[in-house]
Structure formats: structure tokens, C-alpha cells
Amino acid sequence: xxxxxxxxxxxxxxxxxxxxxxxxxxxxxxxSFFWYRQDCRKxxxxxxxxxxxxxxxxxxTAQLNRASQYISLLIRDSKLSDSxxxxxxxxxxxxxxIFGAGTRLAVHP
Amino acid sequence: xxxxxxxPKFQVLKTGQSMTLQCAQDMNHNSMYWYRQxxxxxxxxxYYSASEGTTDKGEVPNGYNVxxxxxxxxxLRLESAAPSQTSVYFCASIMNTxxxxxxxxxxxxx
Numbered sequence: 001x002x003x004x005x006x007x008x009x010x011x012x013x014x015x016x017x018x019x020x021x022x023x024x025x026x027x028x029x030x031x032s033f034f035w036y037r038q039d040c041r042k043x044x045x046x047x048x049x050x051x052x053x054x055x056x057x058x059x060x061t062a063q064l065n066r067a068s069q070y071i072s073l074l075i076r077d078s079k080l081s082d083s084x085x086x087x088x089x090x091x092x093x094x095x096x097x098i099f100g101a102g103t104r105l106a107v108h109p
Numbered sequence: 110x111x112x113x114x115x116x117p118k119f120q121v122l123k124t125g126q127s128m129t130l131q132c133a134q135d136m137n138h139n140s141m142y143w144y145r146q147x148x149x150x151x152x153x154x155x156y157y158s159a160s161e162g163t164t165d166k167g168e169v170p171n172g173y174n175v176x177x178x179x180x181x182x183x184x185l186r187l188e189s190a191a192p193s194q195t196s197v198y199f200c201a202s203i204m205n206t207x208x209x210x211x212x213x214x215x216x217x218x219x
Contacts, residue, residue, distance in 0.1 A: 043212055043213055044210055
């Protein structure tokens with residue numbers, strides 16, 4: 001079983017739609033959680049950190065449920081430029097980041 | 110500010126050849142990492158270096174060696190390349206759990 005599991009998608013949505021991605025992790029000792037964005041044939045880049053209290057950055061909202069070991073990302077009012085792969089990431093000791101395989105989002109006009 | 114510089118960007122090797130992937134960061138970070146990314150697998154950790162002078166195995170270290178030459182540089186060596194090592198390789202420098210990646214090396218072993 002992978003340590004971080006994501007639905008690979010693709011999620012095909014029209015512009016303006018709201019879309020949600022989910023992720024589960026198996027290591028209960030994980031200390032930090034993140035969403036990274038990866039454009040096609042590019043390196044991953046940090047989108048946002050995920051806190052237990054939930055956090056929002058513009059159109060993006062991230063939630064963490066430690067009891068269920070579950071992380072989510074909500075994107076409101078999708079833009080064409082949101083098309084990318086979204087990687088769920090956990091971190092433990094020594095800054096070791098564990099990446100999920102990613103969820104692909106395609107936003108169409 | 111260059112961030113993380115990774116070379117080469119593309120490489121084709123024959124089975125059994127050796128090569129070294131170079132990585133350098135100018136952000137004065139202690140931690141540096143090498144990942145490989147394969148379709149459907151996500152990024153998998155090969156080796157990491159928590160600080161200058163230390164290196165440790167990650168999830169998929171077999172067939173690779175690393176050198177943390179100094180605080181800036183962390184190289185990955187394939188001693189005898191195999192087709193299973195065909196992948197995209199990313200070097201990352203990490204500070205406070207935020208990872209900054211190089212642009213990647215697309216390696217094909219034929």
C-alpha cells in the first residue's frame with residue numbers, strides 16, 4: 001500500500017466549476033502536510049500547506065483530518081490556468097517529504 | 110537567484126554506462142534530496158542528505174550512489190545504468206519542509 005494515496009483522475013471540469021481532491025495517508029506519525037502543483041514536464045512547486053484548522057488561499061481551501069488521516073483540496077471558480085497535476089505530500093522526520101502520485105485536473109472552456 | 114540548478118536536462122545512456130547527475134543550490138539549505146518520478150508512481154525518494162557530510166537511503170536507493178560534496182552540491186551517480194532507471198530525476202533543497210526543485214533530468218537508458 002502506498003504511504004500517500006490519491007485518485008489519479010483526470011478530473012475534467014468546465015471553467016468556473018468547483019472541484020475537490022482527496023488524499024489519504026497511512027503514517028500516523030506524519031507531522032506536516034502540503035499540496036504541491038506540477039505542470040506538465042515541469043518541477044513540482046508548493047501550492048499551500050495544510051493545517052488542522054483548515055486554511056484558505058484565495059480560491060483554494062485545504063483541510064486536514066488527522067483522526068481519519070485524510071487531506072483535501074477544494075478549488076473554487078476553476079480557471080484554465082489551474083490545469084495541472086496536484087500532489088498530496090506528507091512530511092516526517094529529517095524533512096522527508098512523501099509524495100502521492102498526483103491527481104490530474106483539466107479545466108476546459 | 111538561481112535556486113536549485115540541476116544538470117543535465119536530458120541524457121540517453123546505454124545499458125551499463127555510468128553517469129553523474131549534478132545538483133547545486135544557492136539558498137544555504139541544509140537538506141537536499143534526490144527523487145525519481147515515474148508515470149503513476151509519483152515522486153519516490155532515492156537518497157537524501159540532512160546536512161553536509163551525511164547521506165541516507167530513501168525508498169529506492171538500489172543502483173544509485175550519492176555524494177554531498179559541500180553544503181551547496183549533492184550529486185547522484187549511476188554506476189551501471191539499467192533500463193529500469195529510465196525516469197525523470199529531480200533534485201530538491203528543503204527548508205522548513207518546503208521543497209524547492211530543480212528542473213529535472215530526463216534520463217533514458219537503452
